[in-house]
Amino acid sequence: MNEDILQMAEELLGSHIGKINHKGWATYWCPFHGDERQAGTTGLPNFGVNIDEGNWNCFRCGKKGGSIRSLYRALGVEFQPRGADYHPAVKKIYKKRQALSEVDQLDEAISDARHLVASSPAMRYLRSRGITPYTALLYGLGYGRKAHYVSRSVEEAAIHSALVHAHYRSWFWAGSVVYADPPVQPSVLNVRYLPDDALPPKARPFKIKSNHRSWGDRLVPLGAWRIKPQTTTILVVEGLFDMLAGAQVTTALYPQVVVVYTNGANPSFHVAKWFEEHPQYEYILVPDPDQAGEDWVEQVAGAIVAGGGSLCPVPIPEGFEDPDEAFLSGWLPDIL
Structure with missing residues (x-):
């Protein structure tokens, strides 16, 4: 969850309605077509904001955009970027997560991913993008698989961080280049999923929605x-x-x-x-x-x-x- 995106959406649209789904979509009454008055055909809101990526879409009137900034502009509201000069109309309240990230406890799994990278599809992909093995070593890049043999406590930390499926025990970084920042006890994990044709069969037991995915908190610029x-x-x-x-x-x-x-x-x-x-x-x-x-x-x-x-x-x-x-x-x- 990107709490900055959620904060900006709620300052503009009010509190989200119902639960945020597992794909990161929070729902609101659409501000473009009087959604709340019409209530559609189901009595439910039709407008969604993805609080991981910032893109937004009304499934009834078709209005959509790729960022929170574009939503503010579409509604004629001044967008104030996050920074020292940001003074929100509503006092910023940090909401407690339903489950705190524990990516800083995943060094054992990250080490396994790094151990695998040299002869993996990830290294072949890195080379195809012009990245040398030295650079991969310098930044501690790894290869994420659907299964890593780690201690129970590390697996539980990964489950709590939404990185491992609680039932099937498969890792959601499967088939990716893994980057941990900082390299030891990281605050954030950022992965780049490899194309399907660069992976062996059944290497990634799920469909990806985006080429990139992150877990944890972006507290400083990565690197x-x-x-x-x-x-x-x-x-x-x-x-x-x-x-x-x-x-x-x-x-x-x-x-x-x-x-x-x-x-x-x-x-x-x-x-x-x-x-x-x-x-x-x-x-x-x-x-x-x-x-x-x-x-x-x-x-x-x-x-x-x-x-x-x-x-x-x-x-x-x-x-x-x-x-x-x-x-x-x-x-x-x-x-x-």
Whole structure:
């Protein structure tokens, strides 16, 4: 659950109706077609917000969008990004989770995933994306399977973190590249599911809804554990592979640079707060070349400026779809 997305949705739409389902959808009366007055044909709300991803959709009138920001805009309401300058009309209340994440107790399972990676489909996929075994080792990447032989306490922690099916005992990171941040006692796990055709038969006993999935809490920019006293510049990107590729091409050439990522185009409250509280670094923002990337720059830049920091947004050259492709082609921001 992304509590920032839930908070923003409820400030705009009121409390959600009924339970949030297992796919992360919270339901509300649709604000676009008078849903509450009409109550549809079932007497139930028709409007859903995915509190993991931020996308929204009315199953009756067809209105939909890809982010909480776009929902605010569609309703003509000013969107205030999370950061030091954020002052919500409703006082921010942190809600207790139904089940607290215990991903920091999964080192045994993460170690097993790392042990498996060298000869796994994950390594072949990493190579196909231009990521070297050295970079995989540097960041402690692993290969998630549907079964890992771990102690009972670790399995229970994984169940409580919604990472393992309580009945079938299968791991929901099956068939993925696994990244733990920080590498030991992580606060967040981020996985990139491999394409079905890159996996052996029955390697993943469920259908994936998205290429990426996370467990835990985004408390700092992912990759920030590599910051050292000599670090002067932080290159900020949106996704895992953007960070891996950026680090791969800058580590030797620019030891004063560290690459971090926000795990999506909607940074969490805590990640935005981290940028605000660390104005001592020079920030270079490299967004994805789409509207969500422009919104992302606005949010991250707002947090940095609120803390008195300096930044430079740098778009990737035309012809590239993502920053990782641009980095691996040899391109780097001229400001470095």
